[in-house]
Structures are given as structure tokens and as C-alpha cells.
Amino acid sequence: MNRTAHIKGNHRANKTLGPVSGGLLLSLSAMGKTIFTIADAQAITRKSYKSTAALLGQLARKKWLVRLKPGKYLIVPLEAGLEGIPMVDRYVIAREVLSPLPHYISHYSALELHEMTTQPVNMVYATVPRQRSSRSIAGNKYRFIYANLQAFWGWENRWVTENEQVHVSDLEKTLLDCAARPHLCGGIGELAKGLWLRKADLDESRLVAHAQRLNHRAATKRVGFLLETYDLGQPETLAALQTLTNRRYAPLDPTLPDEGLYRARWHLRVNLDPEELRAIVWT
Numbered sequence: 001m002n003r004t005a006h007i008k009g010n011h012r013a014n015k016t017l018g019p020v021s022g023g024l025l026l027s028l029s030a031m032g033k034t035i036f037t038i039a040d041a042q043a044i045t046r047k048s049y050k051s052t053a054a055l056l057g058q059l060a061r062k063k064w065l066v067r068l069k070p071g072k073y074l075i076v077p078l079e080a081g082l083e084g085i086p087m088v089d090r091y092v093i094a095r096e097v098l099s100p101l102p103h104y105i106s107h108y109s110a111l112e113l114h115e116m117t118t119q120p121v122n123m124v125y126a127t128v129p130r131q132r133s134s135r136s137i138a139g140n141k142y143r144f145i146y147a148n149l150q151a152f153w154g155w156e157n158r159w160v161t162e163n164e165q166v167h168v169s170d171l172e173k174t175l176l177d178c179a180a181r182p183h184l185c186g187g188i189g190e191l192a193k194g195l196w197l198r199k200a201d202l203d204e205s206r207l208v209a210h211a212q213r214l215n216h217r218a219a220t221k222r223v224g225f226l227l228e229t230y231d232l233g234q235p236e237t238l239a240a241l242q243t244l245t246n247r248r249y250a251p252l253d254p255t256l257p258d259e260g261l262y263r264a265r266w267h268l269r270v271n272l273d274p275e276e277l278r279a280i281v282w283t
Contacts, residue, residue, distance in 0.1 A: 020045065021059060025075060034088055035096050038071050066138045068097050074138060090140040091166045094126050097137060098144075103128045104155040104167040106145060107184035110174040113158055116194030117186075125184060127151070127169075127177075145184065154210055171198060172207040173214075179226075180219035188253035188272055189280050192226055196281035199230070204237040211244050218250035225252065225266045229277055242266070
């Protein structure tokens with residue numbers, strides 16, 4: 001099918017692609033540049049930067065492209081259907097939107113990528129060293145979480161498609177990040193499920209080292225309590241985590257009402273019934 005013609009059955013059917021526009025999109029697609037810059041397009045059009053930018057702006061308004069950020073675009077293929085939503089992996093889009101800014105996929109999204117959740121995550125969570133507003137991009141919702149640059153460690157490259165990788169917090173950093181901010185992962189119940197699902201892959205030495213480096217007392221208490229609740233973790237691991245806590249009581253799940261019994265061993269106010277916690281991983 002010639003994309004320089006009207007496309008029948010698509011919401012862009014009344015938007016004509018001329019020979020220059022059609023040739024540009026076909027060339028970019030043939031080169032595998034589904035996501036591209038103005039400079040990439042300029043190399044094909046051989047027009048000025050200003051003219052090429054104007055052309056891309058027109059294509060974005062006609063829904064042939066999605067503008068990811070200034071100077072970077074995403075091609076919307078015909079297969080995207082009537083809504084014109086691109087079929088590019090949403091984590092790859094996050095990478096392209098945030099690069100070259102340091103970042104990593106985190107919290108609820110990291111749980112998903114590590115196969116630590118049993119339900120779909122409807123938003124992409126990414127940690128960045130700069131305040132950014134949440135936004136929708138190409139049909140996906142994104143939440144950008146601020147953290148100081150000193151927090152940018154404990155991540156790994158992970159394949160999300162056959163050809164694309166993204167930065168994601170490693171298993172142990174994911175546990176601690178979620179324990180530090182449970183509202184960003186669906187609460188302690190969701191974190192408990194994730195821990196149970198990947199218990200066989202937990203590197204306890206790395207967990208202790210990460211807890212030392214993160215130095216978030218409440219997060220360490222919560223992870224230690226969960227390990228003990230599920231009879232996980234070597235005695236030396238639990239002992240090491242306990243040395244990283246303090247005597248100030250923190251809620252087990254800050255997303256729930258401040259109630260429940262005080263547990264001196266981990267200095268937590270357990271506002272989620274331990275029996276309910278155990279039942280969570282058995283259902």
C-alpha cells in the first residue's frame with residue numbers, strides 16, 4: 001500500500017501524505033528508526049533544519065507522528081488502528097523521552113518488569129533527578145519520580161523487546177525503593193506478593209549492601225519484617241538488617257490508617273494483619 005495516498009479505513013484517511021512526507025516516513029521505517037530526531041529526518045529530506053522541523057510538526061498534527069519531546073518523534077504505523085496509538089514498547093518510549101537524563105524504571109513498573117506482580121500496571125514509573133510532571137504519551141501514562149542523583153545506583157539493563165533494553169532497578173533495589181515509598185507500588189500487600197514470587201532469586205548479600213547504601217530506616221524495617229513473616233532470609237541477613245534500623249516506630253504500610261500493634265523487634269506499627277499478609281501470597 002502506498003502511504004503517499006489516502007489510507008482507507010484509518011482515522012488519518014483524510015490526511016494526504018505527499019511524496020516528500022511519504023518518502024520520509026518510508027525511509028525512516030526502512031532504516032528501523034521508528035523513533036527519530038530532526039537531524040535524522042533532515043539527512044533524508046536534505047532540507048534546512050527549520051524546514052524539516054516544520055514538516056515534522058505538520059505530520060504530528062496529522063497524527064502520522066507523535067512528538068515525544070523537542071526534536072524527537074515517534075512514527076505512528078498504519079497498524080496502530082483508528083486511534084493512531086503507536087505499538088512501540090512503553091518502556092522504550094520512557095527511555096527515549098528521558099535520555100540523556102539519568103533515569104531508571106522503578107517502583108510498580110520495576111515490579112512488573114521483574115515479574116513480581118500478577119496484575120497489569122497501567123502507568124509507567126520512572127525515577128529521574130529532576131522534577132517532572134506526570135503526562136500521557138502515545139496512549140500511555142507516565143509518572144516521573146524525583147530522586148537525588150545519589151540514589152542512581154542499583155539498576156541494570158533489561159530487555160523489554162527483542163532489540164531494546166531499558167534501565168530498571170535491580171531486584172533488591174526494587175524491593176527497597178518500593179518499601180521506602182509503598183504508595184508507588186500499590187502498597188505493602190503488592191510488595192509482599194512481589195517478594196514471594198521472586199524469593200528464590202533474592203540476593204541477600206546484595207540486599208543488605210543496598211540497604212546500607214540507601215540508609216532508609218523505614219524501608220529496611222519493612223523489608224526485614226516481610227522476610228521474617230514469610231520465613232525467608234538467613235538469620236545473619238535478618239540480623240544485619242536489624243542493625244540498620246532505629247528505635248523510632250514507622251507504619252508498616254503508610255498508605256493505610258495509623259493503627260495496629262507495635263512490634264518492637266522491627267520497630268514497626270503493624271497496620272496490616274500478619275495473617276492477612278500471609279494469605280496474600282497464597283491466593
